[in-house]
Amino acid sequence: MTPESGGALTRAERALSLWMLLSAWTYAFGAVFFLAAGKHIPAVINHIAARLLPFLPLYPLPDAASEGAFWRVLSVSMMAMLAWACFTVRADTRGRAWLVPIVLVSKCCSTVCYLLMFATLPCLAYLVGVLTDGPIFLLTYALWFQARNADRFLDAREEAVLLAVGNELMPRGGAFPAGYADFAAESLADTRRMLAAQNTATLAMTRLALHAFNAAPVLLLFRPRTFLAMPPAERGPCLLRLESHPVSLVRSLVQMIKLYAMLPFFSQPEPARAVGHPAEDRT
Amino acid sequence: MSARRHACKVVVVGTGAGGAVAGAVLADAGIDTLLVEQGRRWEAGDHDDVIGAFSRMYLNGGITLTLGNPPIPLPLGCAVGGTTVINSSTCFRPSEEKIAAWGGPSPAELAPCFAEVERRLNVHPEEEAVLGGNTRVMRRGCAALGVEIKPLSHNIKDCKGRGRCQYGCREGAKQSTDVTFVPDALAAGARLLTRHRVLNVLTRNGRAVGVSGVSPEGAFEIAADAVVLALGALSTPAFLLRQGLGNASGRVGRGLTIHPAARVVAEFDEDVDGFNGLSQAGYIDQWADRGVLLEGVFMPPGLLTASLPGTGQEYKDLAAAYRRLASFGIMVADTTTGRVLRGRLGNPFTAFYQLNRADAESMRFGMARLAEIYLAAGAKRVFTNVQPMPFLRNRDELRRFETMPIRPSHLEMMAFHPLGTCAMGASPESSVVNYDLEAHDVGGLHVMDGSVVPASPGVNPQITIMGLAMRAAKNLAQTLL
Numbered sequence: 120m121t122p123e124s125g126g127a128l129t130r131a132e133r134a135l136s137l138w139m140l141l142s143a144w145t146y147a148f149g150a151v152f153f154l155a156a157g158k159h160i161p162a163v164i165n166h167i168a169a170r171l172l173p174f175l176p177l178y179p180l181p182d183a184a185s186e187g188a189f190w191r192v193l194s195v196s197m198m199a200m201l202a203w204a205c206f207t208v209r210a211d212t213r214g215r216a217w218l219v220p221i222v223l224v225s226k227c228c229s230t231v232c233y234l235l236m237f238a239t240l241p242c243l244a245y246l247v248g249v250l251t252d253g254p255i256f257l258l259t260y261a262l263w264f265q266a267r268n269a270d271r272f273l274d275a276r277e278e279a280v281l282l283a284v285g286n287e288l289m290p291r292g293g294a295f296p297a298g299y300a301d302f303a304a305e306s307l308a309d310t311r312r313m314l315a316a317q318n319t320a321t322l323a324m325t326r327l328a329l330h331a332f333n334a335a336p337v338l339l340l341f342r343p344r345t346f347l348a349m350p351p352a353e354r355g356p357c358l359l360r361l362e363s364h365p366v367s368l369v370r371s372l373v374q375m376i377k378l379y380a381m382l383p384f385f386s387q388p389e390p391a392r393a394v395g396h397p398a399e400d401r402t
Numbered sequence: 403m404s405a406r407r408h409a410c411k412v413v414v415v416g417t418g419a420g421g422a423v424a425g426a427v428l429a430d431a432g433i434d435t436l437l438v439e440q441g442r443r444w445e446a447g448d449h450d451d452v453i454g455a456f457s458r459m460y461l462n463g464g465i466t467l468t469l470g471n472p473p474i475p476l477p478l479g480c481a482v483g484g485t486t487v488i489n490s491s492t493c494f495r496p497s498e499e500k501i502a503a504w505g506g507p508s509p510a511e512l513a514p515c516f517a518e519v520e521r522r523l524n525v526h527p528e529e530e531a532v533l534g535g536n537t538r539v540m541r542r543g544c545a546a547l548g549v550e551i552k553p554l555s556h557n558i559k560d561c562k563g564r565g566r567c568q569y570g571c572r573e574g575a576k577q578s579t580d581v582t583f584v585p586d587a588l589a590a591g592a593r594l595l596t597r598h599r600v601l602n603v604l605t606r607n608g609r610a611v612g613v614s615g616v617s618p619e620g621a622f623e624i625a626a627d628a629v630v631l632a633l634g635a636l637s638t639p640a641f642l643l644r645q646g647l648g649n650a651s652g653r654v655g656r657g658l659t660i661h662p663a664a665r666v667v668a669e670f671d672e673d674v675d676g677f678n679g680l681s682q683a684g685y686i687d688q689w690a691d692r693g694v695l696l697e698g699v700f701m702p703p704g705l706l707t708a709s710l711p712g713t714g715q716e717y718k719d720l721a722a723a724y725r726r727l728a729s730f731g732i733m734v735a736d737t738t739t740g741r742v743l744r745g746r747l748g749n750p751f752t753a754f755y756q757l758n759r760a761d762a763e764s765m766r767f768g769m770a771r772l773a774e775i776y777l778a779a780g781a782k783r784v785f786t787n788v789q790p791m792p793f794l795r796n797r798d799e800l801r802r803f804e805t806m807p808i809r810p811s812h813l814e815m816m817a818f819h820p821l822g823t824c825a826m827g828a829s830p831e832s833s834v835v836n837y838d839l840e841a842h843d844v845g846g847l848h849v850m851d852g853s854v855v856p857a858s859p860g861v862n863p864q865i866t867i868m869g870l871a872m873r874a875a876k877n878l879a880q881t882l883l
Contacts, residue, residue: 287713288714288718289717289721290718293715293722294715294718294721294723295718312453313453313457313464314463315457315463316456316457316458316462317462318462320749321462321465321749325465355713355714359711359712362711363711363790367472368471370472370789370814371473371814374708374709377708378705380708381704381707381708381721382452382453382708383453383704385703385704385721386451386453386704391702391703393722394703394721394722394723394724394725395673395675395725396677396702396703396724397677399451399452399702401451401454
């Protein structure tokens with residue numbers, strides 16, 4: 120077993136490590152099970168669907184046994200690869216966490232494919248695929264995300280999102296000269312001060328929220344680029360549309376990010392004085 | 403490693419509105435009392451800027467919320483003094499009708515407790531000098547419409563009107579429990595453990611006999627004849643549910659009310675300077691019978707502007723108009739009830755609350771009344787933050803706002819008063835604690851915080867909680883002496 124990279128694991132890393140151990144054994148067992156009895160799985164699901172959910176169409180079983188065997192070999196090889204990746208991460212969670220995206224890509228891909236197939240033929244077999252691989256993807260992603268840079272509050276991309284929002288809300292010039300860019304370092308330091316008191320789960324949610332916000336133009340507004348990737352001139356209208364989005368959770372997300380940008384900005388003495396508020400002493 | 407052990411007659415967990423009062427009453431009666439607090443003790447001179455306040459004195463850095471559509475932020479205190487350290491210092495007694503509806507101690511029985519609490523906290527209507535510009539413009543609009551606005555009563559002594567009630571009073575003027583009942587308890591012989599997090603109630607033969615938990619120095623155990631839980635209406639039920647205690651009725655965590663609140667901001671041509679003076683100074687109770695109470699509220703620029711719509715130079719212009727902004731809040735006596743479950747992923751609790759349509763209508767009604775008053779006072783724009791009409795410029799738009807279809811998810815809300823999750827009552831089948839606030843099914847386990855208030859009082863509840871805790875603590879002292 121390879122020794123762990125550098126020092127004791129953080130709580131988040133320990134959680135990921137444990138999940139990798141569980142996953143490794145699950146995939147290893149899955150590989151053996153698929154090899155030995157995989158051909159029966161679709162038929163068993165169809166049997167259950169016919170009994171419990173008769174209104175659903177049945178999954179079309181392969182015409183020839185040889186066709187099923189061909190795909191089963193591929194699925195067994197994939198399970199074996201996932202089991203190896205998880206065992207390897209478990210052995211050195213900090214040093215080899217970069218292998219986790221292999222699991223993520225696999226589970227994300229299978230979830231999306233099952234979802235698309237379910238949309239074309241709403242049978243139980245596809246639904247089982249979505250309900251199995253979807254939660255595995257989300258849980259693995261959350262634990263990996265939390266463990267990554269666990270000693271830092273925000274990574275470079277997350278800070279870039281805040282900076283982009285701050286610059287959009289408080290551009291230089293106009294009503295008063297100072298813009299967010301003039302106090303970016305101080306404001307981001309104060310954002311980190313805000314985050315320092317959050318528990319691990321809330322901090323992870325905050326960081327995920329920043330990524331979700333960045334992806335929102337693509338996912339919710341069907342724009343070709345993320346918030347960071349779009350030209351600055353497009354960011355304002357995009358922010359406005361998200362701010363007035365019909366889904367309250369999206370509006371709450373924008374409010375939260377505005378708060379993380381504006382409260383630190385106006386905590387700096389110069390911007391505070393520029394709007395007529397007395398600057399506050401710090402202790 | 404063995405746990406550090408303490409012993410006392412009564413251990414009180416939490417030093418907010420309920421716990422501090424209970425501790426002071428018990429210690430004053432000569433009972434060996436130990437107060438245990440998860441947060442730190444801060445002095446007036448320690449209080450930091452707004453961000454420092456959030457990170458030091460608010461639970462989870464100020465990020466606590468109820469889950470629903472929309473999610474509702476519900477900030478809570480985490481320090482000696484609990485939420486009384488970071489509340490707006492507004493004091494109301496509950497109405498006699500509300501007390502009577504709870505079916506427990508009568509208004510006459512509670513009145514002396516309320517009076518004693520108010521005396522100790524120096525509760526009084528604040529003087530004109532600290533009511534500030536925010537109240538001035540509201541008063542002008544009210545005068546034009548024939549609406550009465552009154553000064554709120556506060557637990558403050560020698561207020562300088564710095565507008566920092568919610569971030570720790572640097573003047574030491576605010577009479578939160580960390581500077582009143584906690585020192586009283588200590589002066590009467592009680593002991594205080596800070597940064598001690600209680601994790602379990604110890605029980606023997608169905609009776610509470612102490613608590614255990616962790617502190618920076620390690621594990622601890624406190625043996626006691628009685629345990630008073632005063633963690634607040636979100637943490638107390640989550641704590642009991644995690645341990646499976648006191649829930650024979652199945653009511654622990656149910657019945658959550660929060661007084662959902664929203665803010666309306668108005669832009670004027672003149673300087674309002676709302677930051678000069680109390681942040682919450684005046685109130686309008688003309689529509690209290692509809693469950694709507696309007697209370698002044700003003701905030702520092704970072705918090706106020708973050709809630710305003712817009713981007714770019716237009717948004718910056720609005721932020722630059724900070725001195726010309728006024729703001730007032732709507733608080734609804736909710737008919738909605740939510741639920742608290744045990745905490746997950748390191749959170750002390752999980753709370754669900756889905757505002758019903760009737761309460762959403764009440765919220766819209768309150769916003770409309772505020773917009774009407776602000777427009778009468780000469781406001782250029784009134785910001786409701788309600789989609790699809792986030793701001794109003796005239797009466798025509800106000801009329802459209804009042805008639806447009808509205809759903810709870812259209813609203814941007816906050817809440818500050820979680821209550822009702824371990825409701826008091828006579829019946830063990832339908833309530834968690836009796837009217838002496840002792841758990842029906844665990845002897846020696848008492849709950850003395852906002853969770854025992856069985857229905858929304860419709861007013862800021864610190865006096866209600868303190869009065870109920872005082873009465874219950876006096877009764878407990880009598881049984882122990």
